[in-house]
Amino acid sequence: MSYEAYKDDSLGFTTRQLHAGYNPSEHYRSKAVPIYQTAVFELGDYDRCVRLFDYSEEGHSYVRFSNPTNTVLEKRIASLEGGSAALSLASGMAAISNTFLNLCNQGDEIVAVQTLYGGSTTLLSHILPDYGVKGRFVDDEDDLDSYKRQINEHTKAIYVECLGNPGMNIVDIEKIADLAHDNGIPLVIDNTFATPYLLRPFEYGADIACYSATKYLAGHGIAIAGLVVENGKFDYLNGRFPQFEQFYEEYRKYIEPEQLKREIFTKRLRIRCLTDLGAHMTPQTAFYLMQGMETLSLRMERHTGNAQKIAEFLEKHPKIESVNYPGLPSNKYHELARKHFPKGPGAILSVNVKGGRAAALKVLEHVRVFGYMVNVGDAKSLIVHPASSTHFSQTVEERAKAGVYEGTLRLSVGIEDVEDLIQDLAQALEYA
Numbered sequence: 001m002s003y004e005a006y007k008d009d010s011l012g013f014t015t016r017q018l019h020a021g022y023n024p025s026e027h028y029r030s031k032a033v034p035i036y037q038t039a040v041f042e043l044g045d046y047d048r049c050v051r052l053f054d055y056s057e058e059g060h061s062y063v064r065f066s067n068p069t070n071t072v073l074e075k076r077i078a079s080l081e082g083g084s085a086a087l088s089l090a091s092g093m094a095a096i097s098n099t100f101l102n103l104c105n106q107g108d109e110i111v112a113v114q115t116l117y118g119g120s121t122t123l124l125s126h127i128l129p130d131y132g133v134k135g136r137f138v139d140d141e142d143d144l145d146s147y148k149r150q151i152n153e154h155t156k157a158i159y160v161e162c163l164g165n166p167g168m169n170i171v172d173i174e175k176i177a178d179l180a181h182d183n184g185i186p187l188v189i190d191n192t193f194a195t196p197y198l199l200r201p202f203e204y205g206a207d208i209a210c211y212s213a214t215k216y217l218a219g220h221g222i223a224i225a226g227l228v229v230e231n232g233k234f235d236y237l238n239g240r241f242p243q244f245e246q247f248y249e250e251y252r253k254y255i256e257p258e259q260l261k262r263e264i265f266t267k268r269l270r271i272r273c274l275t276d277l278g279a280h281m282t283p284q285t286a287f288y289l290m291q292g293m294e295t296l297s298l299r300m301e302r303h304t305g306n307a308q309k310i311a312e313f314l315e316k317h318p319k320i321e322s323v324n325y326p327g328l329p330s331n332k333y334h335e336l337a338r339k340h341f342p343k344g345p346g347a348i349l350s351v352n353v354k355g356g357r358a359a360a361l362k363v364l365e366h367v368r369v370f371g372y373m374v375n376v377g378d379a380k381s382l383i384v385h386p387a388s389s390t391h392f393s394q395t396v397e398e399r400a401k402a403g404v405y406e407g408t409l410r411l412s413v414g415i416e417d418v419e420d421l422i423q424d425l426a427q428a429l430e431y432a
């Protein structure tokens with residue numbers, strides 16, 4: 001009898017979230033993925049040491065570079081995403097910042113949408129510019145010409161998010177990917193809010209997916225973690241990325257050239273960025289993440305089912321001015337949601353409460369099941385007032401662009417019994 005589920009990518013998503021990438025016979029037949037709690041591995045002999053350091057042999061030498069627990073996680077997310085390779089990092093922001101650093105040299109630019117997670121906006125508008133890498137923001141995410149206007153010979157990627165925060169806007173990934181490819185650059189997508197279960201960015205032409213795995217992938221609000229996955233199709237040797245040409249010349253001697261081309265983004269991300277910038281994910285975190293990912297598809301179905309019912313309830317509520325959830329037929333992005341998110345457009349939604357900030361704060365004060373906090377993607381339901389927290393440092397105009405007003409509340413709908421969640425919101429809204 002031989003166990004082969006670990007390497008069979010034709011198996012269904014839910015089967016692969018339990019098995020992909022882990023062969024127990026390589027780990028003393030432990031059924032759970034072991035946590036390799038060590039900082040360093042024996043090199044064996046001189047020849048093997050050289051092979052590990054020139055990357056001609058896959059193995060482990062020092063845990064800042066790689067670890068067997070993380071390797072299973074990386075293979076698992078690559079399988080779930082349909083990508084050629086993946087890398088685990090210390091946080092979502094580490095995944096995103098290292099991705100930009102891998103793509104850009106001094107003088108390069110990234111074209112991005114404005115409706116990004118705040119940390120990503122700050123990175124592109126305030127931090128990277130100090131190091132010679134500029135973020136250029138499109139005026140209107142829904143208009144392809146806005147993207148075209150920002151692209152020039154310095155542009156090294158277009159960067160979008162699967163669902164805008166907190167307005168839940170959806171961009172047309174296919175059209176933006178075509179535009180990126182026409183300009184010889186990759187499309188990078190932060191797929192945190194959707195996960196590979198709800199949205200398949202590579203099937204619409206995206207080239208790199210970044211995750212704050214802290215959210216739905218881990219699923220229980222217990223760990224900070226990041227992942228980057230590449231699809232293996234983009235040609236980084238197209239003349240626009242000198243750093244990848246140089247890397248290819250250096251490593252083609254050691255890594256089979258076709259494999260190197262398929263995984264070149266991830267190989268360089270590990271060997272140049274992770275190794276020397278040091279944002280490695282601990283093996284414990286990789287273990288927690290895999291525990292969470294074992295139930296990803298089940299949780300996401302429940303999350304989205306609950307969110308849809310709550311959105312429908314809130315849309316009819318007399319104290320609610322408007323609801324932003326693309327699962328509602330009245331929503332501007334409903335058609336795109338049906339195309340990109342056949343299983344439902346996630347479980348984060350925002351509402352504008354009649355009566356502005358004072359009314360919104362009354363709801364926050366009175367919820368009993370929803371937890372008041374800034375996180376999203378927890379199995380438990382969460383609620384927050386963005387204008388006084390996640391979007392606090394922005395001007396009124398910037399907030400309005402992101403769909404944040406005085407009376408806006410953002411809900412991250414959990415997997416509790418939906419009747420309890422609706423009842424909780426109903427009673428809290430009585431005070432608004």
Ligand code: PLP
Pocket residue numbers: 091092093094117119161165190192193211212213214224225226
């Ligand atoms: N991307 C999105 C969409 C997020 O919501 C967040 C955090 O909230 C991040 C990235 C950053 O992730 P982390 O907190 O894991 O660094």
